Amino acid sequence: MDVDLELEDSDNEETITAQSVLAKLEEAWMNEKFSPEILPHRTEIVDCMLEQIHQMEENLNKLKKSDFRVVIHRMELDRIRYIITSYLRSRLEKIELYTSHILEMESKRPVEERYLSPAEYKFAQEHQSHLENHFETVVLRHMPYNIRTLDKATMSVAPNLFSQVFLRANKTVNGVIVETGVEGAEEEVELDGNSQHIIQYKAIAELVKSGSVQLI
Amino acid sequence: MPLLRSYTPHYFSIDDIMATQERLPCKFEVDVLRLGEYCRNQAKIIMSNTTALKVAKKSFLDPSSDDEDIKTGTTLELPYWLARALCNRNRSIVSVNIPRIYKEAYREILKAEASVVDLHRLCVYFYEFGSYLSGFNHRDSTEIGNLLVQCFKDRFRLIMDWAQNSSGDTSGSGRGAGSDPTARLDNLERGLLITGRSSWEALEAWLSQGGGRPIGPANMVVNHQKRQLANASVS
Amino acid sequence: MMDPAEVEFIAEKQMVEIVPNFNFDRVYLISGEIGPFRAGLPVKVPIWMAINLRQRQKCRILVPDWMDVEKLEQAKEDESASRYFTKMPSEHYMAEAQLILSACGEDVPRADEIRTALKDLWDMRMSKLRSSVDTFIKTGGTHARLDHLTLMEMNSVRPLLPHALDQLHRLSTVRFVFSPLVNSSSCFDMHISILYYCFWC
Numbered sequence: 001m002d003v004d005l006e007l008e009d010s011d012n013e014e015t016i017t018a019q020s021v022l023a024k025l026e027e028a029w030m031n032e033k034f035s036p037e038i039l040p041h042r043t044e045i046v047d048c049m050l051e052q053i054h055q056m057e058e059n060l061n062k063l064k065k066s067d068f069r070v071v072i073h074r075m076e077l078d079r080i081r082y083i084i085t086s087y088l089r090s091r092l093e094k095i096e097l098y099t100s101h102i103l104e105m106e107s108k109r110p111v112e113e114r115y116l117s118p119a120e121y122k123f124a125q126e127h128q129s130h131l132e133n134h135f136e137t138v139v140l141r142h143m144p145y146n147i148r149t150l151d152k153a154t155m156s157v158a159p160n161l162f163s164q165v166f167l168r169a170n171k172t173v174n175g176v177i178v179e180t181g182v183e184g185a186e187e188e189v190e191l192d193g194n195s196q197h198i199i200q201y202k203a204i205a206e207l208v209k210s211g212s213v214q215l216i
Numbered sequence: 217m218p219l220l221r222s223y224t225p226h227y228f229s230i231d232d233i234m235a236t237q238e239r240l241p242c243k244f245e246v247d248v249l250r251l252g253e254y255c256r257n258q259a260k261i262i263m264s265n266t267t268a269l270k271v272a273k274k275s276f277l278d279p280s281s282d283d284e285d286i287k288t289g290t291t292l293e294l295p296y297w298l299a300r301a302l303c304n305r306n307r308s309i310v311s312v313n314i315p316r317i318y319k320e321a322y323r324e325i326l327k328a329e330a331s332v333v334d335l336h337r338l339c340v341y342f343y344e345f346g347s348y349l350s351g352f353n354h355r356d357s358t359e360i361g362n363l364l365v366q367c368f369k370d371r372f373r374l375i376m377d378w379a380q381n382s383s384g385d386t387s388g389s390g391r392g393a394g395s396d397p398t399a400r401l402d403n404l405e406r407g408l409l410i411t412g413r414s415s416w417e418a419l420e421a422w423l424s425q426g427g428g429r430p431i432g433p434a435n436m437v438v439n440h441q442k443r444q445l446a447n448a449s450v451s
Numbered sequence: 452m453m454d455p456a457e458v459e460f461i462a463e464k465q466m467v468e469i470v471p472n473f474n475f476d477r478v479y480l481i482s483g484e485i486g487p488f489r490a491g492l493p494v495k496v497p498i499w500m501a502i503n504l505r506q507r508q509k510c511r512i513l514v515p516d517w518m519d520v521e522k523l524e525q526a527k528e529d530e531s532a533s534r535y536f537t538k539m540p541s542e543h544y545m546a547e548a549q550l551i552l553s554a555c556g557e558d559v560p561r562a563d564e565i566r567t568a569l570k571d572l573w574d575m576r577m578s579k580l581r582s583s584v585d586t587f588i589k590t591g592g593t594h595a596r597l598d599h600l601t602l603m604e605m606n607s608v609r610p611l612l613p614h615a616l617d618q619l620h621r622l623s624t625v626r627f628v629f630s631p632l633v634n635s636s637s638c639f640d641m642h643i644s645i646l647y648y649c650f651w652c
Binding site for chain 3: 219220222223224343347361364365368369370372373375376379380404408411412415416418419421422423426
């Protein structure tokens with residue numbers, strides 16, 4: 001029943017434990033929940049955990065039903081499954097809300113640096129074309145000739161990057177610029193290690209993606 | 217729990233559409249010809265009852281006038297979206313005036329006692345419309361912008377108190393039974409109150425029921441199950 | 452956004468000591484090793500597991516040190532004396548207390564007094580939070596530091612506080628008619644083109 005993984009991280013050949021992958025999954029889940037925009041996908045973590053769950057279930061099937069560990073392990077699996085589905089659901093929600101905008105941003109990024117996983121990208125494209133067909137058949141067909149086109153630029157819904165979020169700084173970060181919105185004025189803020197703040201998302205977006213801060 | 221976004225206007229936002237429908241007084245700087253002609257043709261196409269034909273004889277934008285044209289100097293109340301299209305960098309067919317509720321007199325009242333004013337009665341979309349108004353290059357624009365910010369800050373305490381009032385009793389401000397103070401809120405404030413109150417009620421429920429309750433199913437899952445059920449019963 | 456049940460979900464990962472009435476070797480969870488279990492000897496397990504074992508009558512939960520009436524009274528005094536938020540004995544003090552007391556309240560001596568002390572502490576901090584939030588909004592609210600605030604307390608002002616701040620930011624950013632509106636419901640030029648179209652048809 002040893003669930004210690006020996007995953008080779010292609011970057012630095014450390015062995016990563018299932019425990020640390022789970023911790024990363026939880027961080028990704030929280031970040032995705034509270035971030036207004038869609039974040040880079042962590043499919044490798046999700047796939048790894050799904051594999052873990054699968055292995056654990058196979059092991060559990062070999063145990064006797066009366067073994068007290070069965071209940072405990074199943075509870076843990078349910079918990080992990082919940083985090084995974086909640087994470088994926090947050091992402092899907094954002095893809096559905098901001099389809100046009102996300103696809104536009106993705107087209108500007110090289111394929112390896114895409115924020116959407118291949119499956120999500122396909123979903124986004126299909127969703128976009130469904131929406132366009134729907135508008136076409138229900139509305140646009142019946143409109144006068146010169147306003148029959150969809151102007152994607154004005155119609156794309158973008159997330160509000162100035163939304164306020166709560167965060168915890170994982171390490172000290174200096175020089176965070178916050179736009180106060182009054183005549184374009186700016187404020188500089190320091191985030192000490194382990195401190196908690198409420199701040200506009202735009203100022204710390206890069207820090208979230210790099211792991212320097214955690215949204216809570 | 218689903219993504220809960222704060223209100224941000226976008227193309228499909230109904231609140232934004234409604235807010236830009238609010239009217240403001242505009243003075244025509246030039247003659248605008250033939251809108252009466254247009255009206256008669258258009259009325260026949262769009263509407264098909266006798267009332268419409270009566271309206272068709274009058275000017276499209278100015279129902280009270282019998283002229284075919286709109287003369288320079290005429291003041292009409294136009295919706296914001298039209299006023300903005302007619303008064304911008306490219307065109308100055310009209311010049312806009314600020315509605316009286318954003319003028320000096322009302323501004324002074326709001327600065328003094330923002331929390332008792334009935335914003336809903338003044339204008340349902342007070343903040344949104346005001347925000348759009350302050351975008352016109354009018355001498356009062358900055359004042360209006362500042363007013364909105366100040367008003368919001370002054371009234372926020374009210375919203376927070378009402379949202380976190382666990383007994384749900386909203387007549388606590390002593391205005392007598394039956395009067396609902398939340399009816400005095402503008403649309404934006406009301407949105408905040410509703411979301412604030414529902415999250416507070418969830419917290420109160422949790423505090424009183426104790427720990428260990430299961431997390432409810434997501435809306436997406438519930439809707440999916442409902443759809444499956446509906447499909448199964450149809451087929 | 453998060454509802455209280457989800458905050459509790461996170462709090463359930465915290466460790467608590469139990470005294471099992473059975474023997475078992477180490478259990479290798481995905482989230483780490485637990486055990487071994489020796490009847491009568493305390494062992495640390497996550498709260499979610501502790502509650503499950505207690506429900507199945509397999510253990511006794513040991514109330515954490517900080518969940519003690521005198522210590523909580525002291526915490527209340529410290530909180531009252533300080534202008535800012537003091538550090539709580541646990542990052543999830545309210546959620547942990549709710550969970551543990553619900554699961555085994557009858558085993559805990561002076562459970563009601565503990566509950567009362569906790570509620571007083573919670574109310575004190577929430578009241579402080581309310582006035583801080585009000586001051587924060589009144590002074591312009593661009594950024595604030597919230598050390599020692601627990602997740603459940605932070606969640607109590609969600610989404611009201613972040614949304615109100617968002618609106619304040621939006622209202623402070625004046626839209627000039629001479630610059631193109633990006634996020635706007637109606638396409639103004641489209642309305643004009645409808646009018647033009649109708650003129651010429």
